[in-house]
Amino acid sequence: MPARILVVDDDEEQRSDVAEMVKSLGYEVVTAGDGRAALAVLANAPVSAIFTDLVMPVMDGAGLLKELYARGNRTPTVVLTGFGSIDQAISTVHNLKAFWFLEKPIQPGVMRTLLERALEQNRLVKDAERLHSQLSYQGILGDLVGESLVMKEIFSLIRQVAPTTASVLISGESGTGKELAARAIHQLSSRNSGPFVAVNCAALPETLMESELFGHEKGAFTGAAERRLGCFEQAQNGTLLLDEIGEMPIGTQAKLLRVIEASQVRRLGGTCDIPISVRVLAATNRAPEKAIQNGQLREDLYYRLNVFPVELPPLRDRKQDIPAISAALLRDLNKKHGCRVTHLSPDVLEYFSTISWPGNVRELRNLLERAVIIASEGEIQLRHLPGVARAVQQPAVRPAVVDSVPDNVLQVPVGSKLSDVEQAYLELTLKHTKNNKKRAAEMLGLCLRTLHNKLRLYESTKVKGATASDGNAQ
Numbered sequence: 001m002p003a004r005i006l007v008v009d010d011d012e013e014q015r016s017d018v019a020e021m022v023k024s025l026g027y028e029v030v031t032a033g034d035g036r037a038a039l040a041v042l043a044n045a046p047v048s049a050i051f052t053d054l055v056m057p058v059m060d061g062a063g064l065l066k067e068l069y070a071r072g073n074r075t076p077t078v079v080l081t082g083f084g085s086i087d088q089a090i091s092t093v094h095n096l097k098a099f100w101f102l103e104k105p106i107q108p109g110v111m112r113t114l115l116e117r118a119l120e121q122n123r124l125v126k127d128a129e130r131l132h133s134q135l136s137y138q139g140i141l142g143d144l145v146g147e148s149l150v151m152k153e154i155f156s157l158i159r160q161v162a163p164t165t166a167s168v169l170i171s172g173e174s175g176t177g178k179e180l181a182a183r184a185i186h187q188l189s190s191r192n193s194g195p196f197v198a199v200n201c202a203a204l205p206e207t208l209m210e211s212e213l214f215g216h217e218k219g220a221f222t223g224a225a226e227r228r229l230g231c232f233e234q235a236q237n238g239t240l241l242l243d244e245i246g247e248m249p250i251g252t253q254a255k256l257l258r259v260i261e262a263s264q265v266r267r268l269g270g271t272c273d274i275p276i277s278v279r280v281l282a283a284t285n286r287a288p289e290k291a292i293q294n295g296q297l298r299e300d301l302y303y304r305l306n307v308f309p310v311e312l313p314p315l316r317d318r319k320q321d322i323p324a325i326s327a328a329l330l331r332d333l334n335k336k337h338g339c340r341v342t343h344l345s346p347d348v349l350e351y352f353s354t355i356s357w358p359g360n361v362r363e364l365r366n367l368l369e370r371a372v373i374i375a376s377e378g379e380i381q382l383r384h385l386p387g388v389a390r391a392v393q394q395p396a397v398r399p400a401v402v403d404s405v406p407d408n409v410l411q412v413p414v415g416s417k418l419s420d421v422e423q424a425y426l427e428l429t430l431k432h433t434k435n436n437k438k439r440a441a442e443m444l445g446l447c448l449r450t451l452h453n454k455l456r457l458y459e460s461t462k463v464k465g466a467t468a469s470d471g472n473a474q
Helices: 012-024 035-044 061-070 083-096 108-138 149-161 178-187 206-214 250-262 288-293 299-305 319-337 346-352 360-375 388-393 418-432 437-444 448-473
Strands: 004-008 028-032 049-053 077-081 100-103 168-171 196-200 239-243 279-284 308-311 340-344 377-380
Touching: 004 012, 004 035, 012 028, 012 049, 012 108, 028 035, 035 049, 035 061, 049 061, 049 108, 061 077, 061 083, 077 083, 077 108, 083 100, 100 108, 149 178, 149 308, 168 178, 168 299, 178 196, 178 239, 178 279, 206 250, 250 299, 288 299, 319 340, 319 346, 319 360, 340 346, 340 360, 346 448, 360 377, 418 437, 418 448, 437 448
Parallel strands: 004 028, 004 049, 049 077, 077 100, 168 279, 168 308, 196 239, 239 279, 340 377
Antiparallel strands: none
């Protein structure tokens, strides 16, 4: 099937000439008289390349490029220009990311070469998108990361529901990535060129909730100095995420249900209904059934939103994902703070596996962000985690009833260095196990590799201390 090319020009004769030239090269052609008409064409079916004039009424070529970029549409676009506007065309290529420009009158040979290059660019973009999709089968879907069985199942659910128009209710504890899941659904849907709007219902005062959702007209209430579009209108042809839906007042929930059912919204103070085309996703960190029992969530709204439920697991139930999540977070945090942290030490990963993570992935990110700033580069170690090293390195103390102090009890004077205490405790444990390092590691709750690393560290410290003493003696 031949590639489909869009030609945009308000001059009917020139539009027809360019279209015929493209057809003569063996491609299918669709046309539009201005930028807005071009967007309508693209809404029905994608194209492989676009030729557009710069100067047009309603929406010119620059406006079309800006809108395409805002929608995430990376279709290669060639700007058509006359002799007097070459500078403008070059500026458009540079500032608005057009593929290239083509000077009128158009030479068929030049058009053929430029069109072939544009189609190759489009193929490379599509290949990159396919590669990104394939990565989801390897533990990455959008900004969600996980290689555990439960996350693979979540990825599968998202891929199944994303191309549909079904409402999705995403549940899970705070910090599990509910908004990331919603964004992944949007990105994999046919609405991905439209806006994604997220509104946190828990963060809005009840007095402003309806204005935020539905918008208002000028003078609708005290302080309404001008017309405001609500979230539904802002998300037109895209996706709206209603986060923490259980925090929305019951009265507003009833109005929300009517908007969703009728696909129409009326601004506060307005006199007419406005048609909307919006996919609604909702998220909650509460158990929906309990919220219904407590009168915090309308049952009819729940069933309308819960067409396709997706429940995100807490981090404590998928600790095997922590290394992959941490690696992804480190990349983002390095970029954010200009650092060069490469990885987490084995001790840190081992410590992370012992935490219950009540704040989930958000808690992990916050902990790593501070550690990245402190470490700046290289490896994150326990000493880079605030208040963690002391808690991890101190051995658990269990009360015991003894007649006298036995030789397997470590007595520590107050004020001893923590490193000296740990070294002495490791040596005492090894003595107790007759130097059986595997058994000692089990008693200490460490992996064998960590125990070896600690022993090497203290051995090297002894050697350095001895060397320093010899040097002082000489």
